[in-house]
Amino acid sequence: MDHAIIDQAADRQLNVEPYWMPFTPNRHVKADPTPRIVTSAKGAYYRTADGRELFDSLSGLWCCPLGHAQPRIVEALRRQAETLDYCPAFQMTNPVTLRLAERIADMAPDGLDRVFFTNSGSEAVDTALKIALGYHRLRGEAGRFRMIGREKGYHGVGFGGMSVGGMVANRKMFATAMIQGVDHLRHTHDYAEMAFSKGQPAWGAHLADDLERMVALHDAGTIACVIVEPLQGSAGVIVPPLGYLQRLREICTRHGILLIFDEVITGFGRLGAPFGADRLGVIPDMITFAKGITNGIVPMGGVIVRKEIYDTFMTGPAAAVELFHGYTYSGHPLAAAVAHASLDLMEEGDLFARVRELEPILEGAVHTLRDEPGIKDIRNFGLTAAVDLEPTPGQPGARALRVFERGLREGILLRFTGDTIAMGPPFISTPAEITGMIEMLRGLIRTEA
Numbered sequence: 001m002d003h004a005i006i007d008q009a010a011d012r013q014l015n016v017e018p019y020w021m022p023f024t025p026n027r028h029v030k031a032d033p034t035p036r037i038v039t040s041a042k043g044a045y046y047r048t049a050d051g052r053e054l055f056d057s058l059s060g061l062w063c064c065p066l067g068h069a070q071p072r073i074v075e076a077l078r079r080q081a082e083t084l085d086y087c088p089a090f091q092m093t094n095p096v097t098l099r100l101a102e103r104i105a106d107m108a109p110d111g112l113d114r115v116f117f118t119n120s121g122s123e124a125v126d127t128a129l130k131i132a133l134g135y136h137r138l139r140g141e142a143g144r145f146r147m148i149g150r151e152k153g154y155h156g157v158g159f160g161g162m163s164v165g166g167m168v169a170n171r172k173m174f175a176t177a178m179i180q181g182v183d184h185l186r187h188t189h190d191y192a193e194m195a196f197s198k199g200q201p202a203w204g205a206h207l208a209d210d211l212e213r214m215v216a217l218h219d220a221g222t223i224a225c226v227i228v229e230p231l232q233g234s235a236g237v238i239v240p241p242l243g244y245l246q247r248l249r250e251i252c253t254r255h256g257i258l259l260i261f262d263e264v265i266t267g268f269g270r271l272g273a274p275f276g277a278d279r280l281g282v283i284p285d286m287i288t289f290a291k292g293i294t295n296g297i298v299p300m301g302g303v304i305v306r307k308e309i310y311d312t313f314m315t316g317p318a319a320a321v322e323l324f325h326g327y328t329y330s331g332h333p334l335a336a337a338v339a340h341a342s343l344d345l346m347e348e349g350d351l352f353a354r355v356r357e358l359e360p361i362l363e364g365a366v367h368t369l370r371d372e373p374g375i376k377d378i379r380n381f382g383l384t385a386a387v388d389l390e391p392t393p394g395q396p397g398a399r400a401l402r403v404f405e406r407g408l409r410e411g412i413l414l415r416f417t418g419d420t421i422a423m424g425p426p427f428i429s430t431p432a433e434i435t436g437m438i439e440m441l442r443g444l445i446r447t448e449a
């Protein structure tokens with residue numbers, strides 16, 4: 001039997017017990033797993049074991065903007081596997097990875113032109129934090145050890161990303177293991193000031209001054225970096241107020257603090273430009289990326305850094321390793337080949353422009369939900385949107401779970417966190433699919449009021 005090919009028609013019951021599912025209520029799901037088992041995917045749709053078709057409203061987990069089973073990607077993967085399926089990442093390299101670093105550097109904002117590869121967003125974040133610490137140390141400022149994140153931030157699940165992250169559920173079990181000297185800016189979501197904003201809220205630039213408060217408290221000479229998502233994705237699409245990121249940039253520059261944009265979600269087109277930095281007009285010192293670079297087909301992440309940061313490491317004997325950090329699979333050739341195919345498809349399809357065309361369609365449609373029962377807030381920017389549902393009294397998260405589960409029965413895979421439904425449809429979606437997605441959600445919200 002070839003275990004690599006699952007017989008989709010197999011009538012034997014799959015055993016769900018050995019698999020510990022990540023970020024999942026295992027007992028709840030395993031009590032009735034069938035609706036959750038996906039057996040194939042094509043374009044913007046999944047097909048489940050029991051034959052339902054589901055619209056992919058979050059492009060996987062924000063990672064499949066080009067849709068599934070793209071023939072060009074499948075072919076690139078096959079060809080690369082036949083040509084060079086692995087190459088050691090340390091001391092050795094290969095053409096496809098070299099060309100990808102060059103290509104990403106060319107796409108990145110001015111001045112960011114050195115690329116370090118990882119396999120995930122979490123690893124990209126931990127790498128960027130280490131680079132920030134090393135950079136200051138090499139410049140004789142080892143006292144800059146503090147790392148500043150933001151409330152509601154999500155930077156993955158490594159010890160670094162967890163510590164600078166700002167989601168209490170991800171932190172409380174591991175509170176004793178948090179990295180020392182981490183602090184958090186306040187988040188920018190304020191219902192009273194910005195509910196139902198379309199695009200960037202007008203209120204809130206001054207919230208960046210929180211960083212000045214931290215400088216006053218800790219002294220700038222102890223702060224290495226600030227890390228923020230330009231748009232907070234996992235917390236449920238929290239859009240940066242107009243002028244907020246500009247102000248954060250000014251304060252970082254004034255105090256010699258490195259600014260890291262975690263663009264694991266916003267990188268490679270989600271906001272209608274190569275990076276969120278481009279769309280929002282603010283250039284950080286480092287960008288972390290993952291997800292969309294390979295259309296989610298083979299894991300890959302990375303950090304793009306300013307040349308001055310890279311050059312700071314290029315000291316000491318030329319034959320000595322400059323950064324004692326890296327992963328067995330850094331710049332994996334299969335991931336690199338798939339990344340090239342994904343970038344080709346984005347370029348040839350002019351998909352960043354397409355995102356900008358779809359943005360007003362999504363905005364117009366999602367805000368029509370405002371008058372449905374129990375809607376607390378609606379937000380959107382780029383090809384992202386979120387709807388906050390009024391929770392069922394005394395049962396936080398229960399309403400969104402009901403909406404999600406009914407959605408599975410009715411043909412849509414939604415993403416929820418707490419009572420927020422977040423959407424980030426594939427760039428290849430048609431206008432009718434975008435409005436259809438919102439109409440499906442409307443039906444679910446009404447039924448699960």
Ligand SMILES: Cc1ncc(COP(=O)(O)O)c(C=O)c1O
Pocket residue numbers: 119120121122123125154155156157229233234262263264265290291
């Ligand atoms: C902004 C951001 N950073 C980091 C991560 C972690 O990425 P991964 O799950 O690939 O480790 C995510 C994942 O959603 C993310 O959204």
